Amino acid sequence: MASIExxxxxxxxxxxxxxxxDGKLIKKTKSYRGIAEGVTADSLYIALTQLAQLSExxxxxxxxxxxxxxxx
Numbered sequence: 001m002a003s004i005e006x007x008x009x010x011x012x013x014x015x016x017x018x019x020x021x022d023g024k025l026i027k028k029t030k031s032y033r034g035i036a037e038g039v040t041a042d043s044l045y046i047a048l049t050q051l052a053q054l055s056e057x058x059x060x061x062x063x064x065x066x067x068x069x070x071x072x
Contacts, residue, residue: 009035015057
């Protein structure tokens with residue numbers, strides 16, 4: 001029977017970097033590595049939005065990207 005084992009997680013914050021001359025959104029990204037396995041969604045969201053306030057660009061979203069290993 002296969003199982004999944006947590007490897008690492010990254011918190012990503014997306015910013016509005018403006019608009020191109022042809023009307024497309026310029027999306028800027030900042031990644032924070034070393035997110036602990038047991039962090040709740042609420043805690044991570046609060047931390048990432050607090051860190052986003054240090055940026056000159058407006059926040060447009062945040063996500064958690066998790067890597068896990070499949071083991072047999």
